[in-house]
Amino acid sequence: xxxxxxxxxxxxxxxQARIAADLKPRIDAVLAHCQFILGPEVVELEEKLAAxxxxxxxxxxxxxxxxxxxxxMAEEIGRGDxxxxxxxxxTATAEVPLVLGATPVFVDIDPRTFQIDPAHLEQRxxxxxxxGKLTPRAVIGVDLFGQPADWxxxxxxxxxxxxxxxxxCAQAFGAIHHGxxxxxxxxxxxxxxxxxxxFGAYGDGGALFTESDERAALYRSLRTHGEGKARYEVLRTGxxxxxxxxxxxxxxxxxxxxxxxxxxxxxxxxxxxxxxGNAVVTPARVPDSVSAWAIYAVVLPDGAARDKMQAGLKAxxxxxxxxxPRPLHHQPxxxxxxxxxxxxxxxxxxxxxxxxxxxxxxxxQDVDRICQSVLAHC
Ligand SMILES: Cc1ncc(COP(=O)(O)O)c(C=O)c1O
Numbered sequence: 287x288x289x290x291x292x293x294x295x296x297x298x299x300x301x302q303a304r305i306a307a308d309l310k311p312r313i314d315a316v317l318a319h320c321q322f323i324l325g326p327e328v329v330e331l332e333e334k335l336a337a338x339x340x341x342x343x344x345x346x347x348x349x350x351x352x353x354x355x356x357x358x359m360a361e362e363i364g365r366g367d368x369x370x371x372x373x374x375x376x377t378a379t380a381e382v383p384l385v386l387g388a389t390p391v392f393v394d395i396d397p398r399t400f401q402i403d404p405a406h407l408e409q410r411x412x413x414x415x416x417x418g419k420l421t422p423r424a425v426i427g428v429d430l431f432g433q434p435a436d437w438x439x440x441x442x443x444x445x446x447x448x449x450x451x452x453x454x455c456a457q458a459f460g461a462i463h464h465g466x467x468x469x470x471x472x473x474x475x476x477x478x479x480x481x482x483x484x485f486g487a488y489g490d491g492g493a494l495f496t497e498s499d500e501r502a503a504l505y506r507s508l509r510t511h512g513e514g515k516a517r518y519e520v521l522r523t524g525x526x527x528x529x530x531x532x533x534x535x536x537x538x539x540x541x542x543x544x545x546x547x548x549x550x551x552x553x554x555x556x557x558x559x560x561x562x563g564n565a566v567v568t569p570a571r572v573p574d575s576v577s578a579w580a581i582y583a584v585v586l587p588d589g590a591a592r593d594k595m596q597a598g599l600k601a602x603x604x605x606x607x608x609x610x611p612r613p614l615h616h617q618p619x620x621x622x623x624x625x626x627x628x629x630x631x632x633x634x635x636x637x638x639x640x641x642x643x644x645x646x647x648x649x650x651q652d653v654d655r656i657c658q659s660v661l662a663h664c
Contacts, residue, residue, distance in 0.1 A: 292603035293643055293652050296482050300647035301547075305539050312535040325531030331538055332493070338541070339459070339469030341495035343502035346529035347509050350456040350478025351378040353492040354426070355385065356527055357474045360504040361424065361450050363388050368420035370410055370449070372402040373613040374632040375428045379454050380614045384623060389420055392615045394629045398570035400430045400583070400639075403631070404439035410627070411447050417625075424450040429458030429468060431569070431609070432484065432551075432578035437463060437471035452476060456492075457580035459485045460548050464574050469495040479529075479537060484551065484578045485544055487533040550646035551579035554653055558582055558642060561657040565664045581609055582644040584660075589637045591664075596640065598663030604656050607641045 336344035347353045369383035373392035380390040394406045411422050425444050427435035444451045453471055456478035461468050469475050479491030494505050512524030559568045567585035586592045599606050613632035615624040
């Protein structure tokens with residue numbers, strides 16, 4: 287056991303202290319104008335985020351999950367449709383197709399980058415076509431842990447099979463792929479502003495990005511109950527899916543430091559690579575990309591080594607986390623939707639993966655202490 291103070295896995299208090307001078311007047315401005323829903327800060331944020339990632343449209347919404355749902359609703363995806371997605375991701379990615387009556391078809395991942403495996407995606411599409419029960423409609427690629435999925439490969443496959451591509455960028459807003467920020471790599475991109483995300487609000491929030499004028503208009507309508515141009519004209523079944531103005535004010539403030547924070551995350555990831563690369567399997571980089579480093583995950587030889595490491599880290603005041611302890615096809619909620627295909631990489635990685643703290647307010651001393659602890663418990 288250590289006498290040192292535990293290191294926080296995430297430090298939103300330290301971040302708040304850094305942005306306080308900018309944040310407080312923005313919040314006061316909202317409290318003064320009282321336009322709490324779709325106020326001017328929401329419009330300003332959408333313009334700034336679209337410019338930040340080079341997308342034509344940004345439509346802010348109430349969460350990353352609602353962003354995925356609105357994108358699927360706009361394509362009228364539902365009963366009898368197959369939606370391809372990785373088995374190794376957060377539950378929301380699979381939940382949305384099921385909520386809409388569609389069937390998630392789980393795809394395996396690359397063992398080194400943890401991103402959806404394009405060759406297996408193609409195989410799964412062909413299997414669904416051969417079985418003849420479901421109509422392949424969409425693929426949700428997830429930019430897991432902050433690195434981009436292999437979008438050129440996913441798009442090429444999707445185009446050949448006439449599938450809608452949705453980028454679940456909940457963990458990777460700010461990441462760069464082939465010289466461009468994520469936001470226009472798929473037909474639509476969904477992100478999350480959940481507080482623990484690299485670009486997080488102080489509550490739930492999310493956004494959709496698209497190059498399509500039609501899709502952007504549909505997203506705006508769907509997030510406000512399917513509203514038409516006139517108030518109380520209801521054109522389609524929608525939802526209450528708006529981002530609130532206070533969250534937009536918080537995000538505008540965080541945007542002023544976001545690039546510095548991304549740089550700090552990258553520096554810490556590089557330090558972990560250098561210090562830990564000979565002791566544990568450190569994350570392989572997706573070629574020609576810059577990660578947003580939502581999560582820094584290492585892979586250990588087996589589950590026993592992971593248990594030992596987590597116990598040792600805990601005794602040293604170093605937190606760790608497991609993303610994700612079960613692939614989604616093994617979750618009770620999704621098991622009955624799964625067609626029984628083997629997904630050996632997702633199954634194996636979930637038993638051995640472990641995340642270390644990574645946030646912009648970790649000090650050099652914190653990083654040193656984390657590395658020493660990992661090396662001591664290998
Ligand atoms: C990969 C992924 N997809 C979707 C979501 C859902 O985002 P939210 O929590 O904002 O609904 C999350 C976040 O938690 C996520 O990590």
